[in-house]
Amino acid sequence: MMRFVYVSTCVPGLELEDVYSIMRTANPTNRKHAISGMLCWSGEFFLQCLEGDRASLSRLFSRICGDPRHTDVELIVAAPTNLRWFSEWGMGYSRLLASHQLDLPNTDASGFNPYLLQASELEATFEQLSKVAQRLSLD
Template identity: 40%
Template sequence: MHTIRLIYTSDAREDLRYRDFITIMDTAAETNRERAITGILCYGGGQFLQALEGERLAVNALYHHIATDPRHSNCQVLSVEEISTRDFAEWSMKIVDWNDAVTAARQTVLLKHSGSRHFDPANMSGQQASAFLREVAAMERLLTD
């Protein structure tokens, strides 16, 4: 079995609201648990940045579903890699709203990994996005410990 991490970005439909994200999170968490997929999703400024981890066929099928979901447009794969260890193993779906509580620490992480103070994952390289998501996950873990 081949385990992969796929990182993509997309634009959100303009009329999406927080309650829509809660619905996405609840549905995705249950479906992902059934498929042994883990990951993290950041949202901000009308853009998504997400990492999906799991068995290659399951992750590919999920990404193709996402790419055709009308809540997304301009889907771009930033990186795909085989992995031996999951970075987001404790979350079947973790959503981080980048618009919520933008702190100095969050701004520092964004600037460090993208060179910008504006959340714009479409302009990140795959390596930048991967490092950014790992650091965001570490910050989220500290908040829940």
């Protein structure tokens, strides 16, 4: 099993409804391929963790890289792992708001900037993000 974590920049004008649309696709597709993870959206950036077998993750990641809803996809980590951080979800979702006041190491003067994240900071970061994770009603 492997874990991929990447960061990307939303295209201008991307709204909550677009993120809902991504989640509507992601949940059933990821469950079908035994992929777990979390998508975090800050309004400006995406940060996503994907866990699953190498072939499934590679296929999904190629599709995600070509998705016109975001740009500047940067892989932070692609590493083998025996342990899922997100075993309970097809795809969790966390919306990061300024009011959340998370104690994240990768925050600069302008707020949350996941491009500054180091691989070693990911576990603690996703632990914090899980606390504000929402289950979306996707109907």
